[in-house]
Amino acid sequence: MSWRAIRSHKLRSTLTTLGVIIGVAAVITFVTLGASLQAGIIGDISPDDRQNVYGWAAPEESSNQGPLAGAQPVFTQPDVDGLSEQPGVRAAYGYTSIPTQSVGFGGERIPRQDAVVATGVDYVDEDEIADGRRFEYGQREAVLNPAMANAFERNVTVGDTITVTIVGGFAVNATVVGITEDSEARSPFEGFGPGPRVYLPLDPYYTQLVAEAQETPRFPAIVVEANSIDDVDRAKESTRSYLETESDAREQAEAANLTYELQTSTELLGQLQAVLDQLQAFVVGIAGLSLLVGSIGIANIMLVSVTERTREIGIMKAVGAQKRDILTLFVTEAVIVGIIGSILGTLLGIVGGWAGAQYIDIPLTYPVEWFGIAIAVGILVGVGAGLYPAWRGARTDPIDALRYE
Amino acid sequence: MNSTGGSAAVSLEAVTKTYMVGEPVHALDGVDLEIPRGSYVAVMGPSGSGKSTLMNVIGCLDTPTEGMVYLDGQEVTAMSDRERTRIRGEEVGFVFQTFNLMPRLTAVENVALPLVFRGISVDERRERAAELLERVGLGDRLDHVPNMLSGGQRQRVAIARALVSDPALILADEPTGNLDTETGENIMTLFEELHAEGNTVVMVTHERPIAEHAERVVHLLDGEIERIEELEAVGTEVES
Numbered sequence: 208m209s210w211r212a213i214r215s216h217k218l219r220s221t222l223t224t225l226g227v228i229i230g231v232a233a234v235i236t237f238v239t240l241g242a243s244l245q246a247g248i249i250g251d252i253s254p255d256d257r258q259n260v261y262g263w264a265a266p267e268e269s270s271n272q273g274p275l276a277g278a279q280p281v282f283t284q285p286d287v288d289g290l291s292e293q294p295g296v297r298a299a300y301g302y303t304s305i306p307t308q309s310v311g312f313g314g315e316r317i318p319r320q321d322a323v324v325a326t327g328v329d330y331v332d333e334d335e336i337a338d339g340r341r342f343e344y345g346q347r348e349a350v351l352n353p354a355m356a357n358a359f360e361r362n363v364t365v366g367d368t369i370t371v372t373i374v375g376g377f378a379v380n381a382t383v384v385g386i387t388e389d390s391e392a393r394s395p396f397e398g399f400g401p402g403p404r405v406y407l408p409l410d411p412y413y414t415q416l417v418a419e420a421q422e423t424p425r426f427p428a429i430v431v432e433a434n435s436i437d438d439v440d441r442a443k444e445s446t447r448s449y450l451e452t453e454s455d456a457r458e459q460a461e462a463a464n465l466t467y468e469l470q471t472s473t474e475l476l477g478q479l480q481a482v483l484d485q486l487q488a489f490v491v492g493i494a495g496l497s498l499l500v501g502s503i504g505i506a507n508i509m510l511v512s513v514t515e516r517t518r519e520i521g522i523m524k525a526v527g528a529q530k531r532d533i534l535t536l537f538v539t540e541a542v543i544v545g546i547i548g549s550i551l552g553t554l555l556g557i558v559g560g561w562a563g564a565q566y567i568d569i570p571l572t573y574p575v576e577w578f579g580i581a582i583a584v585g586i587l588v589g590v591g592a593g594l595y596p597a598w599r600g601a602r603t604d605p606i607d608a609l610r611y612e
Numbered sequence: 613m614n615s616t617g618g619s620a621a622v623s624l625e626a627v628t629k630t631y632m633v634g635e636p637v638h639a640l641d642g643v644d645l646e647i648p649r650g651s652y653v654a655v656m657g658p659s660g661s662g663k664s665t666l667m668n669v670i671g672c673l674d675t676p677t678e679g680m681v682y683l684d685g686q687e688v689t690a691m692s693d694r695e696r697t698r699i700r701g702e703e704v705g706f707v708f709q710t711f712n713l714m715p716r717l718t719a720v721e722n723v724a725l726p727l728v729f730r731g732i733s734v735d736e737r738r739e740r741a742a743e744l745l746e747r748v749g750l751g752d753r754l755d756h757v758p759n760m761l762s763g764g765q766r767q768r769v770a771i772a773r774a775l776v777s778d779p780a781l782i783l784a785d786e787p788t789g790n791l792d793t794e795t796g797e798n799i800m801t802l803f804e805e806l807h808a809e810g811n812t813v814v815m816v817t818h819e820r821p822i823a824e825h826a827e828r829v830v831h832l833l834d835g836e837i838e839r840i841e842e843l844e845a846v847g848t849e850v851e852s
């Protein structure tokens with residue numbers, strides 16, 4: 208009988224259901240995109256990256272805010288050299304991004320603020336070089352990734368010279384000695400997505416140019432590579448004890464009350480994931496609002512429906528319908544709308560998630576458990592929104608209801 | 613019919629119904645009435661005489677302020693709302709002036725409606741409803757919805773619905789009020805047939821010719837029984 212009532216008001220029921228469909232579809236789309244985004248990021252950590260420890264010194268209030276949050280330049284070249292001698296450590300080097308105005312090649316200048324990274328030789332692994340070789344420390348050489356090399360009208364190849372214009376307008380040249388195989392970020396310091404990059408040796412580009420005002424050049428970050436994945440914890444421990452007891456960084460870190468952040472890619476990713484989760488909760492919350500609006504739509508239409516069918520309620524009560532029967536009838540009606548809405552909404556959300564993933568070019572991952580949750584929510588919305596109108600219907604006095612025109 | 617002994621179908625003892633409309637208004641004021649099983653009673657009276665209230669009280673739609681109501685020997689006044697609803701479904705068959713059919717249900721579904729709330733199976737419901745529609749002459753209209761039926765046919769569906777639970781009494785409120793004279797006469801003939809078959813019929817009306825089909829006419833005035841009139845059994849003419 209509920210179903211027949213829904214069918215007899217096709218347009219009204221469709222519009223009501225649409226409210227639920229949109230709400231559920233929005234939730235499913237955003238949850239799918241969130242899950243896909245996370246899967247895309249997590250999938251990008253190479254096994255090689257897992258044995259690296261990323262370190263920087265920052266005020267305590269900046270901790271857990273992601274890679275390089277609040278990082279201060281405290282590490283010196285002797286610190287890095289000392290660290291590479293520690294047990295369990297294969298290599299250690301500094302890391303900093305160089306604030307630039309542009310990257311130029313062949314008379315063409317591409318404005319770029321965040322593309323240039325100065326670091327150690329081992330930052331780019333040998334087998335990651337597709338063409339040429341790694342740069343040498345102390346030389347005016349550069350390694351580019353394909354996104355950078357192909358950004359110019361004429362593609363940059365090994366042997367070409369590029370010009371990096373540092374903030375302040377000071378321009379330096381570098382000979383391209385290698386092109387990497389892909390444009391993925393090579394460490395969490397660069398972020399987690401692909402992008403155009405120029406990799407330069409810290410010496411001379413950082414030590415002589417950017418940090419020349421300082422007595423001793425100091426790097427804001429270090430990378431410590433463990434011998435193997437099993438050695439990561441040991442490398443981390445020895446790095447910490449070295450930094451706390453022997454390093455040059457110690458003095459400045461103590462003076463400025465900085466703490467050392469030493470984290471692996473996996474740990475940093477965990478933090479990033481926490482941020483992503485928050486973001487997702489926020490977006491899903493907004494999508495959830497539309498679901499709430501949808502449920503108010505159901506409640507509204509059920510109230511109209513109950514009023515409109517007052518006389519029918521009177522008839523049913525006169526022929527022996529209990530309050531419970533009337534309640535069931537209207538709640539069933541609301542639940543049917545809720546279920547249909549959530550099923551169609553889930554289908555629409557699956558399509559929406561797919562389209563969104565295509566658009567922002569991330570691998571599609573469906574959070575299947577959410578589909579179940581969506582349908583359960585649809586039923587709950589139906590019950591929740593239908594309960595009050597149904598209760599109003601159930602307690603209608605049959606005498607008044609039969610007189611109702 | 614379905615109960616033992618000589619107890620009446622309906623029995624009212626000193627029933628008073630008071631509405632508070634600023635000051636107390638006695639819609640019914642100490643009414644004593646016995647409607648024997650198998651009788652055919654009409655209730656007449658001008659507007660405001662308490663006809664509707666009496667009908668609601670007898671039909672378990674309303675409870676009296678004071679006094680006792682027995683339906684088929686059971687004391688209704690002491691019952692909970694739930695029990696009263698149940699007994700209403702089982703022991704009272706309503707026929708209304710405006711038919712009061714469910715607009716979206718077919719004739720057979722309308723007739724079967726009271727059985728739905730008693731948890732009787734679909735097949736049994738349909739069988740019994742079809743049987744009764746056959747009885748009121750609508751065997752060929754089983755799957756028509758009310759707005760495909762004429763007024764007289766709708767009232768026949770309503771009567772079939774009133775009979776479906778095999779009730780202790782049929783309570784008709786101005787059953788011919790919305791029908792033309794000829795159709796009204798046909799409906800009255802049907803009631804007489806039902807009475808002849810042993811059903812108890814209570815009919816509220818303000819039309820004298822309609823009331824004359826009954827065996828007895830209860831005249832109400834200002835919430836009290838003014839007089840009870842015994843009539844010749846007109847029904848016998850029709851019966852043959």
